[in-house]
Amino acid sequence: MQVKTFHGKDTKSALNLVKAELGPDAVILSSQKRSEAGRCWYEVTAALDGACGSEPMADSPDQDTGLAPGWGEWHREWDQIRSHMMTLMRPQMDFSNLAPRQRQPLEHLEREGVGAGAILSLLAGLKHDTDASILCPLSKQVPVKPFGPDEWSERVHAVAGPSGAGKTSALLRLAMLHHNHAPHSRILVIDAAGTQGQGGRYLKHYAELAGMSHKTVESSRQLVELLDDTRHFDSIFIDLPAATAAMNLDSHLKLLGLANRNDLAVHLVLSPLYAPAQLKEYFRRHKSPKTKSIVWTKLDEACNYGDIVNAAFATGLPASALSFGPGLRGTLVPSKAVMLWKLLFKKELPLSPVEEKRGRYAH
Incomplete structure (x- = not known):
């Protein structure tokens, strides 16, 4: 996938540049008005699924995209063959x-x-x-790698996943869990997902309430500049945009200037409430060398947990954290193997230190 940003004096001028260079099949990812030093312009980010001109294709085997080369019709046919074989x-x-x-x-x-x-x-x-x-x-x-500073040495942690999976809440819970393990650490929470209205205010309010710094970025340039100026922070947590069929995780990371960061770990946020076909599609969209773990959310709303095994079998990713219940405090714990077995075989939810004081969750 080819992703480019175009600038014009107005939206129409920028869209004309998109059409001229990428053609009518381009997908518009964002359109925003910019201003700096009294000068205003419009910025349009567009993507084209395939090569354009001399640009290499996004799924070229020479590129480290995290997706299998040639994903498309051949892989769909192989999925059908594999399904028949399993039958x-x-x-x-x-x-x-x-x-x-x-x-x-x-x-x-x-x-x-x-x-x-x-x-x-x-x-x-x-x-x-x-x-x-x-x-x-x-x-x-089903591997496990509990989230926390002892197991995770990366300085920058980002959460990715489908809309509605509880991604923003998971980001806050992970940051608060990290803060509890290292109370003197300086933590920055970055909203790069373009959350508007209540979602953005929720992230800012609770981050600052927990004693963490908060920033909102509206472009990849702002994010890169912010990260270059965050040496005084010990840990950084980023809320990424939800990956779509037109823009997978690797494309998002490249667009945001995060693709080459060696100190970045992306955690895929999923819920057992999704249908198998949806989960399979989310695995495909988020397949990347930067994706390091799965955070399972809304466990208290699920009636079975077999997809935890299916996800590990399909991706090889460890479970890093388990989230359950409303609110932020005491509703996310670092994953342990025994917690997963209790979920699978006894439908018993994890017990956080907070819940130990006020009784188990009723499933």
């Missing part, structure tokens, strides 16, 4: 040779919505040892 292999998933202590958890995971591919992988890890616990292959398949 044919389903009758071969014979649990009869397993010990009851192995068979029952696998059957439970199937009922919880764990996909056939993940089940087959777990089955392969059990068939050579009838005494092995299901938690042995499950621990390998």
